[in-house]
Amino acid sequence: MDSEDDMQDAWGGESDGNLSNENEEEDEEVSQSNEPDYGFDDFAADDDINPSSRLPQSNYTILSEADIRQRQDEAINTITNFLSVSKMEAGILLRHFKWSVSKVNDEWFADEESVRKCVGLTATRAENRRRSQTENLKCAICFEMHPLSRMKASPGCGHYFCETCWTGYIHTAINDGPGCLTLRCADPVCGSAIGEDMVLGLVVEEDRLKYKRYLLRSFVEDNRKAKWCPAPGCEYAVELGFVSGAGSYDVVCKCSHNFCWNCLEEAHRPVDCETVARWILKNSAESENMNWILANSKPCPKCKRPIEKNQGCMHITCTPPCKFEFCWLCLGAWTDHGERTGGFYACNRYEAAKQEGVYDEADRRRDMAKNSLERYTHYYERWATNESSRAKAFSDLIQMQAVHIEKLSDKQCQPVSQLKFVTEAWLQIVECRRVLKWTYAYGYYLPNHEHAKRHFFEYLQGEAEAGLERLHQCAEKDLQEFLEGDTWQNNFNDFRTKLAGLTSVTRTYFEKIVRALENGLQDVVQGQGAQGSHVAQGSRRR
Amino acid sequence: MSTSTPPQKTLSRIAANRLQKELSEWQINPPAGFKHKVTDNLQRWIIEVHGAPGTLYSGELYQLQVDFPENYPMEAPQVIFIQSPPLHPHIYSNGHICLDILYDSWSPAMTVSSICISILSMLSSATQKARPPDNDRYVRNCRNGRSPKETRWWFHDDKV
Numbered sequence: 001m002d003s004e005d006d007m008q009d010a011w012g013g014e015s016d017g018n019l020s021n022e023n024e025e026e027d028e029e030v031s032q033s034n035e036p037d038y039g040f041d042d043f044a045a046d047d048d049i050n051p052s053s054r055l056p057q058s059n060y061t062i063l064s065e066a067d068i069r070q071r072q073d074e075a076i077n078t079i080t081n082f083l084s085v086s087k088m089e090a091g092i093l094l095r096h097f098k099w100s101v102s103k104v105n106d107e108w109f110a111d112e113e114s115v116r117k118c119v120g121l122t123a124t125r126a127e128n129r130r131r132s133q134t135e136n137l138k139c140a141i142c143f144e145m146h147p148l149s150r151m152k153a154s155p156g157c158g159h160y161f162c163e164t165c166w167t168g169y170i171h172t173a174i175n176d177g178p179g180c181l182t183l184r185c186a187d188p189v190c191g192s193a194i195g196e197d198m199v200l201g202l203v204v205e206e207d208r209l210k211y212k213r214y215l216l217r218s219f220v221e222d223n224r225k226a227k228w229c230p231a232p233g234c235e236y237a238v239e240l241g242f243v244s245g246a247g248s249y250d251v252v253c254k255c256s257h258n259f260c261w262n263c264l265e266e267a268h269r270p271v272d273c274e275t276v277a278r279w280i281l282k283n284s285a286e287s288e289n290m291n292w293i294l295a296n297s298k299p300c301p302k303c304k305r306p307i308e309k310n311q312g313c314m315h316i317t318c319t320p321p322c323k324f325e326f327c328w329l330c331l332g333a334w335t336d337h338g339e340r341t342g343g344f345y346a347c348n349r350y351e352a353a354k355q356e357g358v359y360d361e362a363d364r365r366r367d368m369a370k371n372s373l374e375r376y377t378h379y380y381e382r383w384a385t386n387e388s389s390r391a392k393a394f395s396d397l398i399q400m401q402a403v404h405i406e407k408l409s410d411k412q413c414q415p416v417s418q419l420k421f422v423t424e425a426w427l428q429i430v431e432c433r434r435v436l437k438w439t440y441a442y443g444y445y446l447p448n449h450e451h452a453k454r455h456f457f458e459y460l461q462g463e464a465e466a467g468l469e470r471l472h473q474c475a476e477k478d479l480q481e482f483l484e485g486d487t488w489q490n491n492f493n494d495f496r497t498k499l500a501g502l503t504s505v506t507r508t509y510f511e512k513i514v515r516a517l518e519n520g521l522q523d524v525v526q527g528q529g530a531q532g533s534h535v536a537q538g539s540r541r542r
Numbered sequence: 543m544s545t546s547t548p549p550q551k552t553l554s555r556i557a558a559n560r561l562q563k564e565l566s567e568w569q570i571n572p573p574a575g576f577k578h579k580v581t582d583n584l585q586r587w588i589i590e591v592h593g594a595p596g597t598l599y600s601g602e603l604y605q606l607q608v609d610f611p612e613n614y615p616m617e618a619p620q621v622i623f624i625q626s627p628p629l630h631p632h633i634y635s636n637g638h639i640c641l642d643i644l645y646d647s648w649s650p651a652m653t654v655s656s657i658c659i660s661i662l663s664m665l666s667s668a669t670q671k672a673r674p675p676d677n678d679r680y681v682r683n684c685r686n687g688r689s690p691k692e693t694r695w696w697f698h699d700d701k702v
């Protein structure tokens with residue numbers, strides 16, 4: 001077992017929104033206690049000494065509407081001060097240069113005149129002669145004569161149109177979309193910018209709100225460093241600071257949506273955006289073939305009655321009288337799966353299964369297309385199953401927080417504050433299912449001829465899967481006893497120690513696998529060593 | 543070729559007023575080379591175009607159809623050539639015209655007269671009589687009577 005630094009390393013350091021961060025004290029309490037062996041072998045345990053192997057952390061900030069307004073104001077104030085321009089002009093410049101204060105500065109001081117011309121802040125006035133307020137002018141839009149008092153000139157250029165026509169002009173632009181933010185004078189050859197002062201001074205409330213909405217949105221939509229959270233209905237934006245090295249772009253929004261800032265797909269560490277895009281494309285191309293896989297029902301391998309999988313973990317027990325226990329993924333007997341026999345989860349290992357003759361010689365002689373579909377099917381099924389397990393675990397987590405924690409607190413006479421370890425465990429399960437899911441896309445694209453890497457990968461994945469399965473079972477099945485039992489049970493503290501311990505080692509292990517895969521399995525040599533030691537240690541597992 | 547009325551609401555009061563005044567001004571001072579054919583339909587103008595002397599279109603006669611939207615002049619009119627459109631690198635065989643002021647660069651302070659002057663200048667500066675290179679594909683895509691205002695135009699040429 002590694003030090004607590006590991007946990008910090010794995011989960012600390014990110015800014016807002018990391019749900020798993022809140023409860024470090026309880027973890028410490030557990031990891032300081034005498035730790036039982038939870039079955040993970042350490043691989044490359046030394047690499048924590050080397051600071052360069054620390055996780056690349058993306059530095060990001062979640063922005064609410066109020067935060068966005070504040071940033072806009074700050075940028076506008078800065079430009080107003082540096083360039084001695086009005087706030088309205090600063091806004092026009094910033095929107096043109098995608099809210100980059102330094103870009104506005106650089107361009108302005110390099111060539112103020114051409115910047116002015118480009119954004120429509122020309123200092124030339126249309127007509128400078130003095131007019132009397134009773135003079136009648138013809139509006140070039142409605143073609144009506146109006147006294148000067150009913151006309152309005154754009155402050156930038158001095159072109160007059162009647163107020164009704166200006167209002168109609170601006171209304172049309174606002175209803176055409178965000179282009180209204182770069183609106184120019186209605187005179188066809190003028191090009192002078194119409195700023196927000198003039199717009200907001202003329203339009204009706206509805207247009208006012210729309211325009212202000214576009215102003216707000218432009219900070220995110222025109223800005224290279226900010227993006228909206230893609231979760232439906234979420235109004236937060238995420239601003240990226242820096243990404244160190246080959247950093248991951250995974251961010252967690254305040255709405256709890258976990259996504260990749262770069263490609264906006266759901267969070268996908270340890271695979272990169274390109275692999276995700278390829279995988280998603282592959283899935284849509286194969287989707288017809290894959291429909292059957294998504295079916296949530298399979299026949300029990302023993303009694304052949306259909307089994308509906310309704311729990312998140314892969315350990316299925318058929319309904320009485322059969323009660324056959326089997327693995328949902330490979331439909332093999334659970335007794336063949338690991339702990340008792342000293343082996344480990346074999347169902348993740350397609351190649352191994354093939355060698356063991358599960359895919360017999362006849363299969364090998366089938367044509368390449370069939371073969372590649374079969375290979376894809378193997379990875380896709382495990383990817384999809386982990387995704388539905390993740391979704392199930394997430395709804396279990398919600399249910400846990402809403403109902404079960406309270407119930408557990410009553411039954412076991414524990415204050416709710418002492419039960420955080422349960423939510424912690426579920427948060428960890430959700431995260432692990434997500435990582436595990438993406439390791440199957442990783443595995444699919446890992447070249448077949450790189451045998452050493454492939455073996456190492458399958459070993460890591462197998463360990464991860466086994467460890468997560470233990471955690472998931474403990475959080476799901478063991479917890480059930482304490483929820484259903486009628487009275488206070490004195491082994492509750494043992495349960496706490498076990499679940500918190502499993503959570504902690506699983507977290508550490510998954511951080512390691514993520515790092516190893518992100519490093520392109522560079523540690524493959526060490527990995528082979530680890531695999532060897534694994535075989536030797538296997539028999540002493542519970 | 544489609545000369546059917548685009549699905550359009552009748553002119554607003556402001557639009558009708560402005561068009562009435564624009565027509566009166568046209569009648570007093572029409573742009574050189576253009577003739578408005580009198581009809582009782584204020585919302586659709588048919589305009590004769592005479593190719594300018596000394597250009598590739600000298601002595602030729604074409605017809606423009608101008609349809610005005612409900613909220614003219616805030617929105618641009620739809621302008622197309624009808625019958626046989628001139629052979630020109632920016633004029634498609636279905637009469638659609640690739641000219642920025644008819645779409646993105648429209649301003650409500652522009653007029654039919656200013657459109658006509660731009661179109662004549664576009665014709666006069668042509669150095670060869672030819673259809674746009676993508677004519678066939680474009681015309682095929684417009685077959686369901688699509689308005690040129692629904693096209694995402696790409697204004698690439700500021701010489702012709």
Ligand SMILES: [Zn+2]
Pocket residue numbers: 139140141142143144161162163164165166
């Ligand atoms: Zn007016």
Ligand SMILES: [Zn+2]
Pocket residue numbers: 126154157158159185186187190191192
């Ligand atoms: Zn102007």
Ligand SMILES: [Zn+2]
Pocket residue numbers: 229230231234235236253254255256257
């Ligand atoms: Zn969100």
Ligand SMILES: [Zn+2]
Pocket residue numbers: 249260261262263264265268272273276
């Ligand atoms: Zn991505």
Ligand SMILES: [Zn+2]
Pocket residue numbers: 300301302303304305318319322323324
């Ligand atoms: Zn059964």
Ligand SMILES: [Zn+2]
Pocket residue numbers: 327328329330331332337346347348
């Ligand atoms: Zn299995």
